[in-house]
Amino acid sequence: MTWDAALDIAALVLILAGALLCLTAAIGLLRFRDVPSRLHAATKPQVLGLVLICLAIALSLRSWPVVAFLIPIVLIQLATAPLSAHMIGRQAYRNGTIDRSHLFADELADSQRTPPAAGG
Template sequence: MTLDDWLDIAAIALILIGALLCLTAAIGLLRFRDVPTRLHAATKPQVLGLILICLAIALSLRSWPVVAFLVPVVLIQLATAPLSAHMVGRQAYRNGTIDENALFVDELAESRRTPPAAGG
């Protein structure tokens, strides 16, 4: 077997693993009940699955312009997934849809008691 064959096999394996991770993220969004677990399912396996699929595309096509296109895609995903998860989690906390008894540390409890414009 040549190096090209091994790279193609690695690309197929990476696509399958990445697709499986994206599938588990989608199933987790449907099956989990509360916001924190859904956020975990939406961010971690989905981002890793996308990275693996992009790596498989780069291995399969073996082209530097393709790699140059995929690097910003991965970087933007790495930047936006945690930010969007943080914003959704914060809004769920403000709406009261998070079970406060399940929190180990509630760093936002003080800000919830004092309105933002109260100066305290």
């Protein structure tokens, strides 16, 4: 087996794994009932799936300009997915759509009881 064939097989496996992770993320968004579970499905497998697909593209094309193009894509995804999940989760908490009995720690409850100007 040549080096090019091995890289092509590795790229194929990475594409399939990334596509499978993206598919499970989409299914999780549709099937999960509560907001924290949906946020987990929207961020973790989706980001890993995108990273695997970008890695497969880099292996398949074997070009440094392509790698230079893919690195910002991955970094932006790694930066924006947790931020958007945090904002969605916080808004769901404020709207009351999260079942607070299932939360292990509830730091926002303390901040809502104490007024911001109270100094506590």
